Amino acid sequence: MMPYYKFNLSSVISRKPFFGALRIRRLALSSLAPNWTYLTTLCLNGPLNEALLEMAKQGLEMKFKDYDTLLNQCVKQRAYREGQRVHSHMIKTHYEPPVYLRTRLIVLYVKCDCLMDARYVFDEMPERNVVSWTAMVSGYAQNGHCLKALDLFVEMLREGAEPNEFTFTTILRSCIGKYGLFHGMQIHSLLVKYPFGSHLFVGSSLLDMYAKAGRTQEALIIFEGLPERDVVSCTSIISGFAQQGLNEEALVIFRKLQIEGMNFNYVTYVSILTALSGLAAIELGRQVHGHVLRLELPFFVVLQNSLIDMYSKCGHLDYSRRIFNSIPEKTIVSWNAMLVGYSRHGMGKEVVELYDLLKEVSGVRPNNVTVLAVLSGCSHGGMELKGLEIFDEIFSEDDGFELTIEHYACVVDLLGRSGQLDRALQFIKQMPLEPNAAIWGSLLGACRFHQNASIGKIAGNRLLGIEPENAGNYVVLANLYASAGRWEEVRSIREMMKRKSVVKVPGKSWIEVDQTLHTFLASDQAHPRKEEILQKVRDMSVRIKGVGYVPAVSCVLHDVDDEQKEKLLLGHSEKLALAFGLIASQGKPIRVIKNLRICVDCHNFAKFVSQVYSREVTLRDNVRFHHIVDGECSCGDYW
DNA sequence: CGATAGCCTT
Numbered sequence: 001m002m003p004y005y006k007f008n009l010s011s012v013i014s015r016k017p018f019f020g021a022l023r024i025r026r027l028a029l030s031s032l033a034p035n036w037t038y039l040t041t042l043c044l045n046g047p048l049n050e051a052l053l054e055m056a057k058q059g060l061e062m063k064f065k066d067y068d069t070l071l072n073q074c075v076k077q078r079a080y081r082e083g084q085r086v087h088s089h090m091i092k093t094h095y096e097p098p099v100y101l102r103t104r105l106i107v108l109y110v111k112c113d114c115l116m117d118a119r120y121v122f123d124e125m126p127e128r129n130v131v132s133w134t135a136m137v138s139g140y141a142q143n144g145h146c147l148k149a150l151d152l153f154v155e156m157l158r159e160g161a162e163p164n165e166f167t168f169t170t171i172l173r174s175c176i177g178k179y180g181l182f183h184g185m186q187i188h189s190l191l192v193k194y195p196f197g198s199h200l201f202v203g204s205s206l207l208d209m210y211a212k213a214g215r216t217q218e219a220l221i222i223f224e225g226l227p228e229r230d231v232v233s234c235t236s237i238i239s240g241f242a243q244q245g246l247n248e249e250a251l252v253i254f255r256k257l258q259i260e261g262m263n264f265n266y267v268t269y270v271s272i273l274t275a276l277s278g279l280a281a282i283e284l285g286r287q288v289h290g291h292v293l294r295l296e297l298p299f300f301v302v303l304q305n306s307l308i309d310m311y312s313k314c315g316h317l318d319y320s321r322r323i324f325n326s327i328p329e330k331t332i333v334s335w336n337a338m339l340v341g342y343s344r345h346g347m348g349k350e351v352v353e354l355y356d357l358l359k360e361v362s363g364v365r366p367n368n369v370t371v372l373a374v375l376s377g378c379s380h381g382g383m384e385l386k387g388l389e390i391f392d393e394i395f396s397e398d399d400g401f402e403l404t405i406e407h408y409a410c411v412v413d414l415l416g417r418s419g420q421l422d423r424a425l426q427f428i429k430q431m432p433l434e435p436n437a438a439i440w441g442s443l444l445g446a447c448r449f450h451q452n453a454s455i456g457k458i459a460g461n462r463l464l465g466i467e468p469e470n471a472g473n474y475v476v477l478a479n480l481y482a483s484a485g486r487w488e489e490v491r492s493i494r495e496m497m498k499r500k501s502v503v504k505v506p507g508k509s510w511i512e513v514d515q516t517l518h519t520f521l522a523s524d525q526a527h528p529r530k531e532e533i534l535q536k537v538r539d540m541s542v543r544i545k546g547v548g549y550v551p552a553v554s555c556v557l558h559d560v561d562d563e564q565k566e567k568l569l570l571g572h573s574e575k576l577a578l579a580f581g582l583i584a585s586q587g588k589p590i591r592v593i594k595n596l597r598i599c600v601d602c603h604n605f606a607k608f609v610s611q612v613y614s615r616e617v618t619l620r621d622n623v624r625f626h627h628i629v630d631g632e633c634s635c636g637d638y639w
Numbered sequence: 640c641g642a643t644a645g646c647c648t649t
Contacts, residue, residue, distance in 0.1 A: 068641080075642095103642045134643040141644095169644040204645040235646040270647045305648040336649035369649055 062089065067097065071104045080112040087121075099125065103132040110139035130164050138170045149174035150183055165196045172205035181213035200226060204233040211240025216249070229257075231265050239271035242278070248517070250275040251284075266292075266300045273306040280593045280620055282314035283515040305333045312341030315591055315618050315625060332364050339373035344624045346634045348381015355390075368401045375410035380624055382636055384418035387411075409438040416446025417638060421455045437467045444476055449638050453484040464496070471497070471504040472597065475557060479600060482554035494557050508595045509573035513584045520580070523571030529580070536579040537570050544608035552601035574602045574619065582613060589616035597621050598639070607631050 067086060074083035087105055090097055097105070102125050109118035122128075122136045133156045140149035153171045156163065163171075168191060175184030188206060191197050203226045211219035223229075223237045234257050241250035254272045258264070269292050276285040289307060297303065304327050311319035324330070324338045335358050342350040355374045358366060371394055378387025391411050394401060408431050415424035424443055428435050440463040447456030460477035467473055474497050481489040510519040520527065527533060541549070556565040569575075574594050581590035592606075598621040610617045611631035619626040627634040 071642095100641055107642065129642095131641090131643045136643095138643060164643085166644045173645070201645050206645090208645070230645095232646045237646090239646065265646085267647045274648075300647090302648050307648090309648065331648090333649045338649090340649060367649095373649075 061093065062095065064098070064101070067095075067101055068104070071101065071108060075104065075108045075111055078111050080109075080114060083108045083112065084117075099127060099129055099132060103129075103135050106132060106135045106139065110135065110142060113143060115139055115143055115145070128161065130161055130167065133161050134164070134167045134170055137167065137174075141170050141174045146174040146177055146180070163194075165199045165202050168194075168196075168199075169201045169205045172202070172209045175209045176212055180209065181215070184209040184213065198225065198227050200228055200230065200233065203227070204236050207233065208236045208240060211237065212243065214244055216241055216244055216246060229262065231263060231268060234262050235265070235268040235271055238268060239274065242271055242275040245278060247275040247278040251279070251281075266297050266303045269297070270303055270306045273303075273310045277306070277310045277313040279510070279512075279517060280314045280591065281512055281515075281517060282311075282316065282591075283512060285310045285314055287515075299328075301327060301329065301331050301334065305331070305337050308334065308337040308341065312337070312344065313620070315345075315620065317341055317345055317347075330362065330364060332367055332370065335362065335364060335366075336369045336373055339370065339377060343373050343377030343380050345627070346380045346382070346624060346636075348378050348383035348386070351377030351381060352383065352386060352390075366401075368404065368407070371401055371403075372406055372410065375407065375414065379410060379413045379417055380635070382417075384414045387414040388418075405433050405436055405438065408433060408435075409442050412439050413442045413446070416443055417449075419446075419450055421446060421450060421452050425455055425458070435462070437463055437470070437473075440466065441473065441476075444473070444480070445639075448476055448480045448483075451480075451483060453480060453486060456480045457489075468500050469503055471502045474502065475555065475599075478557055479552075479554055490554070494559060497557060505596060507573045507599075509577040509592055511577045511581050511590070511592050513581070518577070518580055518584075520573040520576040522573050523568070527576075527580070529583075532583065533576055533579050534570075536583055537575050540575075540579060540582070540609060540613075541570060541605075544605070544612050547608065547612060549605065549608045552604060555599050555601045569601050572599060572602050574598060575605060578606060578609060578617065581617075582609075582615065587615075589618060591618045591620070593620045595622060597623065598626065603633065603637070603639075607633055 067090065070086050071083065073079070074086060083105070089095075090101075102121055105121045106118045109115070109121065118136065118139050122132065125132060133152070137149050137152050137156070140146075140152060149171060153163070153167070153174075156167070168187065171187060172184060175181070175187065184206075191202065191206075196202055203222055207219040207222040207226075210216070210222065219237060219240050223233065226233055238250050238254050238257075241247070241253065250272065254268075254275070269288060273285065273288060276288065289310075292303065292307075304323055307323050308320045311317070311323070320338060320341050324334060327334055335354070339351055339354055339358075342348075342354065351374055355366075355370070358364065358370070371390075374390055375387050378384065378390065388411070391407075391414070395403075408427075412424050412428060415421075415427060421443070424446065428439055428443065440459045443459040444456055444463055447453070447459060456477070460473070460480070463473050464477070474493055478490050478493045481487075481493065507522050508519060510517050512518075518527065541551075551566045551569050553562050553565040553569070556568050558565070558568065560568075574592055577592045578590060581592060598619055603619075603626065606617050606619060606626070606628050608631065609615065610628045614630075617626075617628040619628065621639070624635065624639060626639070
């Protein structure tokens with residue numbers, strides 16, 4: 001009989017054994033039983049069933065090493081049922097596993113998302129060490145149960161167990177959400193008592209915690225103070241800034257680290273793509289894309305998904321679709337990214353087509369983000385009735401989607417756009433969630449478009465009650481009153497604004513020319529070519545007035561005369577960026593990005609400019625794209 | 640002895 005080690009072991013242990021490997025394993029099983037150590041070793045990376053079956057059949061006595069090998073395999077393969085069989089074998093044979101094996105069981109159950117089982121093993125432990133505590137805390141952290149993780153961590157300290165660097169990295173991950181920073185800072189101060197205060201992993205978790213809580217400066221200080229830097233800590237700081245919308249800062253850090261020679265991984269590229277998407281920096285985005293291809297990074301769906309989103313946010317949906325089509329194993333995020341892309345470009349037909357394709361052929365389950373994308377796609381794409389139909393379908397099917405306030409806001413939008421303002425108001429009154437600013441804002445926008453001042457007044461007052469500090473709301477409501485000729489109410493809005501000391505988020509627009517971003521604020525004086533640009537805006541205004549442009553002075557709520565109002569309107573950041581685009585890029589389409597919703601006057605201005613200057617203009621505001629060609633906008637003047 | 644850890648897309 002040939003001893004087992006004469007076989008080609010690597011083929012025996014391979015996950016998908018070549019022809020005959022199974023037979024060899026069977027041979028080994030029959031010839032070498034009942035030596036469990038051999039048998040379990042042969043199961044390395046292979047099917048567990050045979051060894052487990054033998055185990056159950058023969059009721060052999062198992063030793064520590066056998067359980068260890070088997071559980072190790074179960075963990076690697078995330079084999080819940082097989083793990084349970086090993087576990088129950090221990091119980092049946094009255095085997096008292098040591099702390100080590102019990103911890104392995106916890107890890108196994110955690111990996112299989114069976115936290116109840118893990119907790120049961122944990123609770124039954126006669127003694128625990130730091131590893132078992134950390135494994136259990138990590139279980140809660142991995143599954144998003146932040147508060148449970150924190151509770152257990154506190155319990156651990158109370159029991160006198162000493163946390164180690166693993167425990168701290170794990171628990172800091174759970175310090176997110178509403179109270180995350182509060183707990184995270186306490187843990188930060190607790191860390192001082194331990195010798196690994198400047199540990200690389202602990203430091204990365206710490207800076208990530210601060211960055212996610214919006215404390216980017218603290219995060220940066222910790223990053224600078226790390227004992228060394230690696231790709232994860234670098235990605236953490238870059239994505240931290242990007243997630244806070246500090247895209248330019250993220251880009252600066254990325255470049256600095258790149259020059260220092262840091263070797264990035266695919267996660268880093270995902271993070272920098274997020275920043276470039278926010279900036280709509282298409283040329284830089286293309287560079288990153290090319291770089292990723294040259295690096296021959298293995299195929300990462302997450303990276304492909306962020307490329308879809310980057311091209312879509314930069315206005316190149318054709319590239320997005322090409323990448324989408326090239327992904328062999330699309331996840332729901334890939335589908336959603338593509339759907340959201342069509343939605344923000346106002347392409348309702350494509351949204352519905354892709355949604356049908358998703359349901360019919362993909363085999364991927366839609367989630368609530370999908371629903372949101374489809375509903376908003378229908379409203380942005382002029383398919384209000386289709387959108388309402390899909391909502392009814394989903395609502396009646398009850399597919400287990402968690403309908404959030406955003407979903408209801410979409411429905412209000414659909415009803416509002418289709419002119420059913422009374423129904424929209426009824427819908428808001430009947431919905432099971434408390435209406436928020438987005439809901440009332442959506443209704444108010446619909447009232448402005450359909451010139452319904454009475455329902456608009458209801459929506460506006462509710463909105464101002466919820467968000468008294470948001471200047472944009474006052475502007476929309478005043479616009480509505482102004483267009484209805486209700487000047488008394490316009491004046492009262494203006495006074496209300498003064499009284500409540502409303503803060504304006506500064507409007508900001510930018511444009512990418514020759515791989516450089518040129519940023520403009522309202523009435524900007526900072527750009528080196530400011531004189532030229534302001535003169536250009538004035539020229540443009542004169543030229544388009546000749547074909548019917550009338551400045552929408554009701555957009556200005558300052559208490560000044562109309563001449564002043566017109567001057568203020570001409571200083572809007574999107575007009576400056578548009579003018580700069582006309583000067584700096586000959587003949588090419590102009591792509592302007594704005595951080596807020598585009599104002600009525602600027603939208604109208606851009607339409608006239610596209611016509612008079614025969615230039616395609618693309619405006620991206622914080623919600624959607626406006627593709628303006630020859631005086632017509634893809635949004636149909638509803639946004 | 641071993642078992643426990645940080646970054647990411649819609």
